[in-house]
Amino acid sequence: MSDVDHAQASELFSSYWDEDLGPDDTARLEEHLRSCIVCRREYADFEKALGAVGGLPHEIAPPGFAAGVVKRVHKRSRGRFFATRGMLDRVPYELFSLVMLGLILAIYVILQLSQPGHVKIP
Amino acid sequence: MGASPDPLGMTMIRERLLIRRLQQREERAFQEVVRLYQHKVWNLVFRMIGSREEAEDIAQEVFVTVFKSIDGFRGDSKLSTWLYRIAANHCKNRMKYLGRRSYKTTGELDEAAERELQGAQPSALTPHLDGPEKVLEGLQMEKLVQEAIALLDEDHRVLVVLRDVEDLSYQEITAITGLAEGTVKSRLHRARMALKDYLAKRGG
Numbered sequence: 001m002s003d004v005d006h007a008q009a010s011e012l013f014s015s016y017w018d019e020d021l022g023p024d025d026t027a028r029l030e031e032h033l034r035s036c037i038v039c040r041r042e043y044a045d046f047e048k049a050l051g052a053v054g055g056l057p058h059e060i061a062p063p064g065f066a067a068g069v070v071k072r073v074h075k076r077s078r079g080r081f082f083a084t085r086g087m088l089d090r091v092p093y094e095l096f097s098l099v100m101l102g103l104i105l106a107i108y109v110i111l112q113l114s115q116p117g118h119v120k121i122p
Numbered sequence: 123m124g125a126s127p128d129p130l131g132m133t134m135i136r137e138r139l140l141i142r143r144l145q146q147r148e149e150r151a152f153q154e155v156v157r158l159y160q161h162k163v164w165n166l167v168f169r170m171i172g173s174r175e176e177a178e179d180i181a182q183e184v185f186v187t188v189f190k191s192i193d194g195f196r197g198d199s200k201l202s203t204w205l206y207r208i209a210a211n212h213c214k215n216r217m218k219y220l221g222r223r224s225y226k227t228t229g230e231l232d233e234a235a236e237r238e239l240q241g242a243q244p245s246a247l248t249p250h251l252d253g254p255e256k257v258l259e260g261l262q263m264e265k266l267v268q269e270a271i272a273l274l275d276e277d278h279r280v281l282v283v284l285r286d287v288e289d290l291s292y293q294e295i296t297a298i299t300g301l302a303e304g305t306v307k308s309r310l311h312r313a314r315m316a317l318k319d320y321l322a323k324r325g326g
Contacts, residue, residue: 014311042318049318052267053286061164061181062174066156069185073152076186 004032009039013046137201144192156185159202162288163209169283170213172272180216184209199297206284206298214276270320278313285310 004012012029015021021029033040143151163184168177187208195204271279284290284298296303 010315011311014307014314017314045322046314046318049270049321050286050314052263052321053271053282053317054289056169056264056267056287058161059165059168061160062178065160065164065178065181066153068178069156069160069182070149070153072182073186073189 004028006036006039006042009033009036010042013043016043017046017050138197141192141195141197141201144189145195152189155188155201159205160185162202163205166206166209166283166288167213169268169271169287170210170279171216172268176216176220180212181209184212187212203294203297206288206290206294207300210280210284210298214280217276217279266321266324267317270317273320274313274316278309278316281306281310282313282317286314 009029009032012021012025016026016029033043140151140154144155160181163181164177167181167184168174171177171180184205188205191208195201199207271282274282280299281295284295285292290298292303292306295301295306299306301309
C-alpha cells in the first residue's frame with residue numbers, strides 16, 4: 001500500500017484501532033506501517049494514548065451517594081415526590097381533621113338548640 | 123458455543139417492571155435505580171468533569187432529573203442509555219457554565235494518590251505489584267490522561283468518555299448523543315488524535 005500517504009494512513013487509525021476497517025484497507029494500512037517509520041511511530045503513540053485512556057480506573061460513587069440522592073429528591077419535592085403512603089403507615093391527619101370538624105359542628109348545633117330564645121319550628 | 127446469557131429477555135422484562143414502578147413513584151424502585159446505576163453515572167460524570175466535588179453534584183442531579191422526567195420515558199431505549207443521555211447533557215451544561223467562570227480542576231493527583239494509599243482497586247495505570255515508583259508513574263499518567271481529556275471541547279470529550287472509557291458500542295453512542303454514526307466516528311477520530319498529540323508531547 002504504497003498508494004497511501006501519511007495523512008491518509010492516519011485517517012485510518014481510529015477505524016483500525018476499533019477493528020472496523022475492511023480487509024483491503026487493513027492490508028493497505030498494515031503494509032504502509034511496515035514501510036513508513038513516521039506513521040509507525042504515530043500509530044505507536046496513538047495506541048499508547050488510547051491504551052492509557054482505556055486503562056483509567058473505573059471510579060465508583062462515594063459512600064453515602066445513594067442516600068444523598070434520595071435526600072435531595074425529598075428536599076426538592078418537599079416530600080411530595082414519592083407516592084403517598086397508606087393511612088396505616090403514617091399519622092392520619094386527614095381523618096383527625098374530619099373528626100374535629102364534625103365535633104365542632106356538633107357542638108355548634110347543640111349550643112344553638114340549647115339557647116333559651118331558640119325558636120322551634122313545628 | 124455459549125448459550126445466550128438472557129434467552130428469555132428477563133433483563134428487559136425486569137427493566138420494564140422497574141420503569142413502571144418508577145412511574146408509580148415507588149420509593150424502593152427509585153432506590154434500586156440509584157443502586158444499580160450510581161457507579162456508571164459517577165464514572166461517566168467524573169471522567170467528563172475531572173472534579174469529585176462537581177461530579178457528586180452533577181451525578182445527584184442526573185438522578186433527580188431521571189425521576190422528574192420518568193413519565194416522559196417511553197421505553198424506546200434502554201434505561202441505561204437514557205441515563206447516560208441525561209448525564210452527558212448535564213455534564214455538557216455544567217462544562218459550559220464552568221467554562222464561563224474559567225473554572226479549573228486541581229488536586230486530582232493528590233486525591234488519586236490518597237485513594238491508592240487507602241487500598242482502592244488497582245488499575246492498568248496504577249499497578250500495585252511493581253513498587254512505589256511504578257505506582258507514582260501510574261498516578262502521574264492518570265493525571266496526564268485526565269488533563270488531556272479535559273482539554274477537549276464538550277462534544278469531543280463526551281465521545282471519548284463514552285467510547286474509550288466506558289467502552290460503549292457505536293450503536294449505543296448514537297442512541298445517547300443523537301448523532302449519526304459517521305459524525306460520531308469522525309469527531310471521535312479527531313478527539314483521539316488530539317489526545318495522542320497531547321500525551322506524546324508530554325511523554326505520556
